[in-house]
Amino acid sequence: MSDEKNKDSLRAKLNQYIEENKHRKTPERYFIVDIVAETTKRFDAEFINNELDKKGIRVSRGTVYNTLSLMVEAQILREHEIEGKKFFERAPLSQTYVRLICTQCGKVKDSKDSDLISVVNSRKFGRFSTSYSTIIIYGLCSSCVNAKRKATLKAKLIAKENKLESKKKLLSNNKKK
Numbered sequence: 001m002s003d004e005k006n007k008d009s010l011r012a013k014l015n016q017y018i019e020e021n022k023h024r025k026t027p028e029r030y031f032i033v034d035i036v037a038e039t040t041k042r043f044d045a046e047f048i049n050n051e052l053d054k055k056g057i058r059v060s061r062g063t064v065y066n067t068l069s070l071m072v073e074a075q076i077l078r079e080h081e082i083e084g085k086k087f088f089e090r091a092p093l094s095q096t097y098v099r100l101i102c103t104q105c106g107k108v109k110d111s112k113d114s115d116l117i118s119v120v121n122s123r124k125f126g127r128f129s130t131s132y133s134t135i136i137i138y139g140l141c142s143s144c145v146n147a148k149r150k151a152t153l154k155a156k157l158i159a160k161e162n163k164l165e166s167k168k169k170l171l172s173n174n175k176k177k
């Protein structure tokens, strides 16, 4: 989806929710929606604050938190807590989804694991009616795996060079003797 289309559909979704629930339509809310539409990663409220600052838009922190929870209510966003910190991410279109989250860079990717999804959808829980579900799998995305591999290789190479260097020094020292 293009950025503009994305923004329009999010704005429309929020509009509908705001009208149905008689909330106020404020321009600040739409600035926040646009930032959310532009991001594909998991984010926290601080990220939104920073993006607003970058654009030179002044919105109080209270409004940011407020709008984010409104977007959670409107099912535009999902809220997660990871290690005591609150994170938000775009809600998927389907009721059940498998979401892969990179713990290094926060990149979010959805998986269409239909086997897993159908297992979860068929599961009934006692005295509980399921509305929607999320299966979150944490790990490293391919670019972070590559970056890690490169860093390890580089560290190994440096260690090797250092070893060679000290060997050379030792040899030249021996020669001097």
Ligand SMILES: [Zn+2]
Binding pocket: 102, 103, 104, 105, 106, 107, 140, 141, 142, 143, 144, 145
């Ligand atoms: Zn990553």
